Amino acid sequence: MAGNKGRGRAAYxxxxxxxxxxxxxxxxxVVLKPPPLFPDTDYKPVPLKTGEGEEYMLALKxxxxxxxxxxxxxxETPEERQDIERYSKRYMKVYKEEWIPDWRRLPREMMxxxxxxxxxxxxxxxxxxxxxxxxxxxxxxxKIEELxxxxxxxxxxxxxxxxxxxxxxxxxxEDDDDDDAAEQEEYDEEDQEEENDYINSYFEDGDxxxxxxxxxMDEATY
Amino acid sequence: MTQAEIKLCSLLLQEHFGEIVEKIxxxxxxxxxxxxxxxxxxxxxSLDQVxxxxxxxxxxxxxxxxxxxxxxxxxEAQCSRVLRMLRYPRYIYTTKTLYSDTGELIVEELLLNGxxxxxxxxxxxxxRLTETMEDGKTMDYAEVSNTFVRxxxxxxxxxxxxxxxTENSDPGPPPPAPALVINEKDMYLVPKLSLIxxxxxxxxxxxxxxxxxxxxxxxxxxxxxEPIPDDGIYWQANLDRFHQHFRDQAIVSAVANxxxxxxxxxVRTMLRMSEITxxxxxxxxxxxxxxxxxxxxxxxxxxxxxxxxxxxxxxADDPVSLLSLYLASAxxxxxxxxxxxxxxxxxxxxxxxxEQKQVEDFAMIPAKEAKDMLYKMLSENFISLQEIxxxxxxxxxxxxxxxxxxxxxxxxxxxxRCYKSIANLIxxxxxxxxxxxxxxxxxxxxxAIIASMQATGAEEAQLQEIEEMITxxxxxxxxxxxxxxxxxxxxxxxxxETIFLLESYIECTMKRx
Numbered sequence: 001m002a003g004n005k006g007r008g009r010a011a012y013x014x015x016x017x018x019x020x021x022x023x024x025x026x027x028x029x030v031v032l033k034p035p036p037l038f039p040d041t042d043y044k045p046v047p048l049k050t051g052e053g054e055e056y057m058l059a060l061k062x063x064x065x066x067x068x069x070x071x072x073x074x075x076e077t078p079e080e081r082q083d084i085e086r087y088s089k090r091y092m093k094v095y096k097e098e099w100i101p102d103w104r105r106l107p108r109e110m111m112x113x114x115x116x117x118x119x120x121x122x123x124x125x126x127x128x129x130x131x132x133x134x135x136x137x138x139x140x141x142x143k144i145e146e147l148x149x150x151x152x153x154x155x156x157x158x159x160x161x162x163x164x165x166x167x168x169x170x171x172x173x174e175d176d177d178d179d180d181a182a183e184q185e186e187y188d189e190e191d192q193e194e195e196n197d198y199i200n201s202y203f204e205d206g207d208x209x210x211x212x213x214x215x216x217m218d219e220a221t222y
Numbered sequence: 223m224t225q226a227e228i229k230l231c232s233l234l235l236q237e238h239f240g241e242i243v244e245k246i247x248x249x250x251x252x253x254x255x256x257x258x259x260x261x262x263x264x265x266x267x268s269l270d271q272v273x274x275x276x277x278x279x280x281x282x283x284x285x286x287x288x289x290x291x292x293x294x295x296x297x298e299a300q301c302s303r304v305l306r307m308l309r310y311p312r313y314i315y316t317t318k319t320l321y322s323d324t325g326e327l328i329v330e331e332l333l334l335n336g337x338x339x340x341x342x343x344x345x346x347x348x349x350r351l352t353e354t355m356e357d358g359k360t361m362d363y364a365e366v367s368n369t370f371v372r373x374x375x376x377x378x379x380x381x382x383x384x385x386x387x388t389e390n391s392d393p394g395p396p397p398p399a400p401a402l403v404i405n406e407k408d409m410y411l412v413p414k415l416s417l418i419x420x421x422x423x424x425x426x427x428x429x430x431x432x433x434x435x436x437x438x439x440x441x442x443x444x445x446x447x448e449p450i451p452d453d454g455i456y457w458q459a460n461l462d463r464f465h466q467h468f469r470d471q472a473i474v475s476a477v478a479n480x481x482x483x484x485x486x487x488x489v490r491t492m493l494r495m496s497e498i499t500x501x502x503x504x505x506x507x508x509x510x511x512x513x514x515x516x517x518x519x520x521x522x523x524x525x526x527x528x529x530x531x532x533x534x535x536x537x538a539d540d541p542v543s544l545l546s547l548y549l550a551s552a553x554x555x556x557x558x559x560x561x562x563x564x565x566x567x568x569x570x571x572x573x574x575x576x577e578q579k580q581v582e583d584f585a586m587i588p589a590k591e592a593k594d595m596l597y598k599m600l601s602e603n604f605i606s607l608q609e610i611x612x613x614x615x616x617x618x619x620x621x622x623x624x625x626x627x628x629x630x631x632x633x634x635x636x637x638x639r640c641y642k643s644i645a646n647l648i649x650x651x652x653x654x655x656x657x658x659x660x661x662x663x664x665x666x667x668x669x670a671i672i673a674s675m676q677a678t679g680a681e682e683a684q685l686q687e688i689e690e691m692i693t694x695x696x697x698x699x700x701x702x703x704x705x706x707x708x709x710x711x712x713x714x715x716x717x718x719e720t721i722f723l724l725e726s727y728i729e730c731t732m733k734r735x
Contacts (some may be wrong), residue, residue, distance in 0.1 A: 015627055026670060027429075038649075046711050048709065048716060049712075051717060053315060053319075054228070054712060055313050056318075057312060057314055058310040058311075058708060058711055058712050058715065060311040060314055060315060061310075061311040061711050061714075061715065062707075062711060063310065064310060064330075064334070065237065065238075067334065068237070068238045068239075068334065071334060071335075073238075073239055073243075073281065073282070073335075073336075074238070074239055074240045074280045075239065075240045075242045075271075075274055075278065076240055077240065077241045077242060082668070101277045101280075101281055102454075102456075104385050104400065105280075105384075105385060105400060105456075106277060106280060106287075106288055106400075107289075107295040107400075107403065109258055109295060110258075110273050110276060110277055111273075112270060112273060112274075135431055206594060
């Protein structure tokens with residue numbers, strides 16, 4: 001058969017002229033590997049546009065970059081413990097404003113829950129009163145109350161539910177369903193357990209422990 | 223979401239919000255909608271940090287939430303909105319050209335903070351403007367408010383959806399997440415506020431250098447116990463409106479390039495008239511009668527009605543696709559393949575379909591080169607082959623193979639390349655900065671020392687000494703670094719312009735299909 005002439009030899013089933021190669025011409029090699037990571041460019045790129053507008057935008061961009069780093073929205077990664085605590089580090093800390101989101105606009109689960117932990121949260125509750133946030137002072141007081149009561153354990157859930165029924169605004173409380181709250185609290189406990197050296201079971205002091213330490217905390221903060 | 227887009231989003235989030243937010247954000251972009259627990263579990267971050275990150279992302283309109291059945295709240299990231307962060311300088315600069323410094327700062331504050339109440343914006347902007355004014359002068363709140371109102375009237379800023387005011391007839395527990403709503407007609411409604419006040423300068427004691435320990439939070443000069451009059455009414459920048467403006471600008475300049483100044487003015491007038499009547503995503507503006515156009519032409523142009531009609535017919539008869547011009551423009555192809563390729567591409571674009579031989583003839587390029595270029599473009603998917611069989615059995619020897627350009631595919635391809643380019647540019651810039659971190663820190667310290675010494679009135683000789691702390695080769699290195707970083711930044715901005723055009727084109731074409 002005429003078609004079998006090319007057994008063992010490359011034969012094209014179509015007229016190669018049509019695609020542009022002349023007969024017998026050397027075809028470029030088949031590429032067997034991915035293209036190079038930094039290919040050579042034979043051609044120089046087109047020069048950048050310059051002008052007043054472009055320069056202004058450039059300066060703006062760099063300024064914005066710097067500003068963003070200083071905003072409270074930029075969350076720093078907590079650094080690992082250094083071998084030596086450097087004295088200068090304490091004085092080089094950049095001061096950042098605290099930002100409190102408007103909790104009314106966020107799902108209730110977003111509010112930070114914390115128990116007797118010393119940290120920015122109780123400070124936040126205080127700062128909310130003097131800071132430029134938009135939360136009500138009434139809500140702040142409520143939050144502090146809740147933090148105190150949190151040491152009492154599950155009881156706080158029911159009390160919160162009652163409080164919510166009587167509040168005018170649909171302000172998010174601390175707890176959703178009971179299950180959720182229980183799970184969350186357990187999770188938080190585990191979380192905290194990992195962070196300090198003390199084994200919580202040693203301090204089975206009952207209900208008074210949480211409340212007392214909370215009081216102390218509140219007095220100590222500014 | 224393509225890998226290139228995800229990578230770019232990751233770089234942008236990291237630069238603007240830090241690594242934690244980046245991790246959460248990228249995870250959401252990759253996996254779609256997820257509840258809080260799953261996010262924490264999958265990313266291995268503590269619940270606390272996930273919450274913080276989500277708060278930031280929601281504040282900046284990058285993540286939205288939805289309540290699903292059984293009270294589970296799921297969070298979803300908007301990848302395209304993350305990519306808009308590249309365009310912030312352009313938005314701000316545009317506002318500056320339209321509404322001068324006040325407008326510029328308003329939009330800047332809105333973009334930096336995601337959303338703000340009007341009173342907060344006015345206060346911040348007034349304070350900032352006061353800083354730049356001469357001693358003794360302050361910026362009045364009223365002026366800032368006026369500019370704000372003008373921005374709202376022209377739709378450049380819009381209201382965010384707000385918490386619905388529910389009466390307390392609801393007996394059950396409040397929902398896990400508020401369902402934010404916004405009424406169409408309320409979107410640009412400015413609340414009736416009487417903001418009285420002036421901008422305040424920061425006291426010099428607040429501007430201490432890093433040497434002082436800040437144990438206490440500096441007192442704010444404002445009284446925070448006052449009830450905020452527009453509490454709960456937040457505003458955000460209306461990016462779509464800016465995009466519409468950019469598009470109009472691009473159209474006008476393209477028309478000016480192709481024809482002349484007058485026709486571009488006509489087009490500009492038409493676009494301005496339909497600015498608010500047509501929604502930003504409509505493919506065509508509302509039909510306008512030539513009378514209306516005539517009346518709306520800017521005063522300087524006293525052309526007669528007939529001339530106007532002539533121009534209009536001319537414009538209507540010249541169906542030029544803005545993008546095809548752009549695609550074929552020398553810029554794109556010179557970089558990638560050389561200007562000859564650009565010629566071939568433009569040719570194929572114009573003639574729609576061409577055979578190999580015809581390409582060589584029309585472009586006046588030797589056959590070998592033409593072949594080479596065509597196949598290179600083919601391999602990059604800028605050009606495709608169209609088969610036209612002569613016989614029903616599609617035998618290859620009896621089929622025409624024609625080269626053609628599929629604009630949509632080519633646009634998509636180019637867009638993908640753009641994303642990759644910007645990601646590369648950002649990475650390179652970060653690399654350069656990291657390499658020279660030590661040197662940069664040193665120069666910053668020296669500058670701070672010089673500034674403080676100047677403030678306390680030091681002698682020339684002392685200043686000289688401090689300046690010499692940075693040696694000449696180091697200075698050279700810094701210069702080079704600055705030049706490179708500037709180039710990279712400028713390139714980012716320009717590639718973003720290309721991205722805008724391509725995205726608009728693709729969106730527009732998809733709507734028409």
